[in-house]
Amino acid sequence: MRHLCKFALAAVAMSAALASGAAMAQKAGGNLVFIVQPEPPSLAGYLSTSGPIGLVAPKIYEGLFDYDNDLKIAPALAESYDVSDDGKTVTFKLQQGVTWHDGEPFTSADVEFTVMEVLKKVHPRGPNSFREVTSIDTPDEYTAVFNLAKAAPYMLSALSAYESPMVPKHLLEGQDPRNAELGNNPVGTGPFKFVEWKKGQYIRLEKNENYWKEGLPYLDRIVGRFIPDASTRTAAMESGEVMYGAFGAIPNIDAVRLRDTDGFSVTTEGYATINPMALIEFDTTEPPFDNPALRKAISYALDRQFLIDNIWFGYGKPATSALSSTFAGPGLYKDPMPNYVPTADIEEAIKLLDEAGITPDENGVRAKAVLDLIPYGEDWRRAGEYMKQALVPIGIELELRYEDVPTWLKRVYHNYDFAMNVNYFYQLADPVLGVHRHYGTDQIRQGTHFVNSTRYPNPKLDELLVAGAQEPDAAKRGEIYGEIQSILAEDMPVLNLFEMEFLTVYNDKLKGIDVSGLGAYGSFAEAWIDD
């Protein structure tokens, strides 16, 4: 039996949307100004997964797939796909009649070049996503056949415009993609063409008149604006100068106010492919956190719900496992794990410490440590202040440290000069893409950011991770990840705090931005303004 999947053509989906109500008839035209913060370092989404690049580049470039809010695959540059029984051959049928913004046709040669020469070589996560791809055959212009060494079910979750954008072979061939002119002058197949980048001000994109999806995009122009100050971003939203701000561009404190104001809406949709998880990493190689009992005691002593309610204004879900509960969809998330509690259980924490023989000294202190905080905003500082207080009752004395980004990255991932580090990780659309890097022994890579900084080694876990990556059968895969979650709940080298919910704030006049599971990293082809 072959697993075959055909999509409804985009046009069909569109006419369905049109039929859903005359009151929602999309209007063509209009200019959208949205917040891009901070200013991106470049627009090379094929080189960097940096957040602000993701806000702009997927409007210009497209991926083979798009994803809906339940992480289900939707067609993009690939019209359909077909996975062989052994999972080792994946065939993509491409859309016909697609052209690059410079007029050249988009063909299977571009797909082959993008994956083999660009994503597999220079993309930060590409070597992992496409690690099993040995070659790509292009029997004709609209067919790309991926030959895999082993089955790689997770690969199909990594084909969005943000994660794996298709790039023009004719503009990159024979050059080092890292130095190519394309980074600052992007040419894609997407609904919007790059026009201008005024450093320190804005990036301007105009409608692609030759876009392959009939009748799209609706908007004439999209401008990404850089506004450094959070209060000013809120003011610009209120005055209507900008209409859309995602990834907490409008801080939660203002977002809840705008949510209750006429004319504005707040949503937590559109982050399913990113899956952010707030967490604490421990240095498991040195005292005091080489003792798992201490790590688990902290998990009991911290009130996850308090953090969410008071610092993130109610947005977030207490973590219950090493995996985010959003992985329940593909059947990978197992029920809530032991050692994860939504509200603090001080007694249990003290019991754990006493049993492990970690006793208080004459001042009631059982352990001392410096808590490093991710330097991505004031919320994390507040979280650190809460933790410092919350751990006093169980005799753990914390000192807070808040540095700038380069210093912090160097400390945690290069010098390993930390004990306990508050951080957040994107778990992404599949654990292989976003979670494995945190735990595998092969992921203890000094100098590489956002990998196994805890230096937690577990050969049994390593075997399970390898098995989980290669198992094509969904039920068996679920069992493997169940076991992985049990081990991690017991050893807890990383303590997950809560599943973060980023907020998107937008002006109610802006419609059609919720059609893709990619949210702000989506193409905005179907966005329109209802004046």
Place this chain on the structure above:
Amino acid sequence: MSHSARRLRYVLKRLIQALPIVLAIVIMNFFLLQMAEGDAVDVLAGEAGSATPEYMAELRAKFGLDQPLPVQLAVYLKNVLTFDLGYSFRHEMPVSQLILDRMIPTMLLMVSTIMLAVGFGVLLGLIAATGLNTWRDTAISIFALITYATPLFWVGLMLIVVFSLNLGWFPTSGMENLTMFYEGWDRVIDIAHHLVLPTITLSLFYLALYTRLMRASMLEQYGQDYVTTARAKGVTERRIIFVHVLRNALLPVVTMAGVQVGALIGGSVIVESVFAWPGLGMLAFEALFARDLNLLLGIFLLSALLVVAVNLVVDIIYSSLDPRIEVG
């Protein structure tokens, strides 16, 4: 020797004296910035999510960061001497182009701020000094004290709340209307419209300084002998103030303005940040956090050169205001 030839010789001499100063500034800045932990590659790789050590090593080699420090310095100095400020690897652009792009918005903001602050400061100081200990004097002094003591970012945000959100008179931020993209004279008017709030915010702070300085300076000049002489000669009070006292009282104001022009060219991080004004201050600020050292060094060098130039200009203005001061 004629007057103008002497002045020219003086300018040349000053410029030659400035060379070693600027060179020392460049070298000091270079080593100072090296003391910061982490480098541009750490930041780029951190933002990218993850990167292999091989990739990071490659980037360091590409940026020249793998060279020993003295070599890096020598390369930089060599470039500077040929008027090449180097390349910003973060922005993938030459530093000189990045700085030039930000110069116009910076100059717009700074020139309008200085004019507003000095103009109104002198005026208010004059009014306060001529009406010493009257209600005018008290009101102006209180006003100056309040504007001086209020944090800039707060003033900026309050102006946005009142004039942008409540009254809708001015845009909240930015330099241009990005839904319209005006051309020609419409664009000039649009930019001027965007310039109003940041200029008022930034000048309120300096306005207070100039008001206080002008008032004190006027009062000091009043006590001088030449004022008594003028009165004895029967010169009118109005003429004493505007012809004799004002001219002398302006000297310290010019000194102060000179010092501040140099500082202001570097931009104002707070005002640029609050109003999303694309000036040099934010550029430098972001460059620091991105460890974009070439760009930072370029901005510092430019500031140093400007301070030197402005000081020279101020010295020349002195000699025009007060003929007793001679150049040479």
